[in-house]
Amino acid sequence: MHVWTVANQKGGVGKTTTVVSLGGLCAQRGLRTLVVDLDPHGSLSSYFRLDPESVNPGLYELFRNDGQLEPAMLRPTGVEGLSLLPASTALATLDRQLGTRKGMGLILRRALQRLDGEFERVLLDCPPMLGVLMVNALAASQRVIIPVQTEFLAVKGLERMMRTLAMIQRSRNEAQPQTIVPTLYDQRTRASVETLALLRHEYSDLLWDDVIPEDTLFREASKQALPLTVLRPWARGSQAYRRLLATVEATAEDD
């Protein structure tokens, strides 16, 4: 079972879109896939028409019951082979309640290990902040995918994100490969083109060698509660995520 985290402390860079797109593609290939919503705001759960105000049981109950995973927590998404472990707004209180308790960072890891025979791919959607939820996601996964918007400030934010990851990595034994993914790329905008060149210069070894282009069809797809890769398999955005998945799968073999 491969577990991948999609994270960036910057908001609105395409984390949820990446989880939905890659999750949809894995399911379409016949791999039993689970997507997990760690964001108290619940974008991933809303995408699949669940209401984070009334989800129960969900990820919050998993944390409150010390990692006890119940079958009722795994929900259908309307896409064959794709299941969802939804978020609820109550997750926003976890940092205050459990943030300093010993072993708090390993709860999700232990819970997902029990699913080993049931799923082949698990994707974790993180909230746009560094807290106990992101720490849990990083501890539970073998690889981190970091979407970055191709604009100047996002590169500054990426420096901080990489420092955060380095800090968290120090407490792991095995290395955790990272893939930086340029998103919302608009080749007509000078800022996009220049930022991509800057990223290629500063992060040449971790940066994916392609980009996810801006594609307004992503907004249509979220309205239909379907991944774009399912709704319009040949849209520009779908093709780009298909190329990304090929790269991640090729390097994941060594995980």
Add this chain to the structure above:
Amino acid sequence: MHVWTVANQKGGVGKTTTVVSLGGLCAQRGLRTLVVDLDPHGSLSSYFRLDPESVNPGLYELFRNDGQLEPAMLRPTGVEGLSLLPASTALATLDRQLGTRKGMGLILRRALQRLDGEFERVLLDCPPMLGVLMVNALAASQRVIIPVQTEFLAVKGLERMMRTLAMIQRSRNEAQPQTIVPTLYDQRTRASVETLALLRHEYSDLLWDDVIPEDTLFREASKQALPLTVLRPWARGSQAYRRLLATVEATAEDD
């Protein structure tokens, strides 16, 4: 002194861009203006070339010293008449450390009251999450500006945001007016046009009657560390924020 909060739990909707743009306009009009960065990721501070990893003293020290505001916390931005109270990454620990302490939600309000004669406009930039920082911002301000991206999921997120605000409002005596601002509007995209119609239907009394259009020059401006309203006063984005400020100022008279 008018204090306005710009907040939305959804990431990447234009919160920081709104604070920078409105702050720039107020300063250009000769109003002494302060912008405050409450986001541990520090986008507003980075915008004006401060490094959230090394800011000290900043907002974190203000919270740690129980609201003690020192002159060294107020920094220049390179824009005449515009000052910045910067964030540091350490703010991410506040929820865990201070989240349940009594009176924790009023620290910023008390600190800003001491600036009453020094500034005429204060704008608070919130992180994309509900926590002690957002609660402080809402308690310290007379009005809330809520940027919303014109896409389907954002409207679902807005419902949750409004419920959150209603929950926090219950503990206030005076009403806190709210202005919902459609951002990143692209009239060529069906999802944008349909979502705007939906917003106009569901939130007719709180919704601003205009939109902030998608304008790639915002990305250029952040690269120059200048508000777009200063760099290119007649860009589409600048003109839209000028119209928004006119609406907010007209209704703020009653605050």
